[in-house]
Amino acid sequence: MSALTSVLVVRLSSLGDVLFAVPAVQHLQRSGRAGHVAWLVEDRAAGLLRELVPLDELLVFPRGRRSAWPAHIAALRRRRDDVVLDLQCNLKSRLQRIFLRAPRKLGYARPIAREGGERGLTESFSPSPHCRHRVDCHLAALSMLGVEPPSEAPRPELKIPRETRARARTLLARAPGSGPVVVLHPGTSAFGQLKRWDPARFAALGSALASSHEARLIVTGGPGEQALVAGVLASLGRRALAVPPEGLTMLAALLAESDLLVASDSLPLHLANALGTPVVGLYGPKDPAITGPRFDRSEVLTAGVACSPCTLRRCSDRLCMRRLEVDDVGAACARLLAEPRA
Structure with a gap:
């Protein structure tokens, strides 16, 4: 099978979902099937790829600047890729595909495709019923390009400069305590606030780990989450160190140098897991x-309530998160901290 000159991968958002697509894109690059692999992403997720993921080309949809849309559309029209591979397949990715002139436009069939995202594809793909996680589905979708998926999903290769890791180690050394470095991340995206665990419970967990493991506690937050971080710190007092947002490369370095992360479904959870740092994920x-x-x-903890998982964007009674108990989360932390790091 002859190599393709250029493949354009479309995965616009969100940050965690963009990260889930990285193993497939890197496997495609390593396969030699395409001479050039480009990625189309939204502006708010572009920093993740620009800072951490080596790519042949990055195209950014300026979603937040409507005045720049005409130039973006013109740039899409000028492209002559052999294949467009849409790993999102919803309305907004379909609207991007309309302006692309590739002879082959590949993506998911329903139900993975939503909001009519399958319309306009020349070929669609339905993963095996056993293939559920988005990382695995994206790897399986490469079969449309004649690329055999790997037997086991590979961790994404993320670039973190050595000097940034050294700065992270210096910062972590300031955390009080003498035990393992435990990162508490109470935030989620603003869109995903439904997924948050109570900050007071994060603080109670931190206190328990400081007592049982002499844990060096780090509290992280993204832009706009200062009040959330401050609430956790107010309960922990001098037993924790807050790390202000300083870009995704520094966040990745901090996570790579830590011994454990506790977080809800969010970018830091998936970034730490990709880097090999043990994680406890809180899901509702x-x-x-x-x-x-x-x-x-x-380790993933769920409350096991009948209404979880769901497709709601708002909920007046987040039972699925309220029933996640501090003692259960602490026990999961203890199990992971007892395992030797590779």
Whole structure:
């Protein structure tokens, strides 16, 4: 099978979902099937790829700047890729595909495709019923390009400069305590606030780990989450160190140098899991079989309530998150901290 000159991968958002697509894109690059692999992503997720993932080309849809849309559309019209591979397949990715002139437009069939995202494809793909996690589905979708998926999903290869890791180690050394470095991340995206665990419970967990393991506690938050971080710190006092947002490369370095992360379904959870840092994932509305930590050294906790998982965007009684108990999360942390790091 002859090599393709250029493949354009479409995965616009969100940050965690973009990260889930990285193993498939890197496997495609390593396969030699395509001479050039480009990625089309939204502006708010572009930093993840620009900072951490080596790519041949990055196209950015300026979603937040409507004045730039005409130039973006013109750039799409000028492209002459052999194949467009849509790993999102919803309305907004379909609207991007309309302006692309590739002879082959590949993507998912329903039900993975939503909002009519399968329309306009020249070929569609339905993963095996046993293939549920998004990382595995994306790898399986490469079969449309004649690329054999790997027997086991590979962790994404992320680039973190050595000097950034050294800065992260210096920062972590300031955390009080003498035990393992445990990162508590109470936030999610603003869109995903339904998935948050109570900050007071994060604080109670931190206190328990400081007592039982002499844990060095780090509290992280994204842009706009200062109040959330401050609430956890107010309960922990001097037993924790807050790390202000300083870009995704520094966040990745901090996670790579830590011994454990506790978080809800969010980018830091999946980034730490990709880097090989042990993680405890707290899940309620979302299905961890689809969007949970994909790689080893991870534990996922759910409350097992009848209404979880769900497709709600708002809920007046987040029973699925309220019933996640501090003692259960602490026990999962203890199990992972007892395992030797590779």
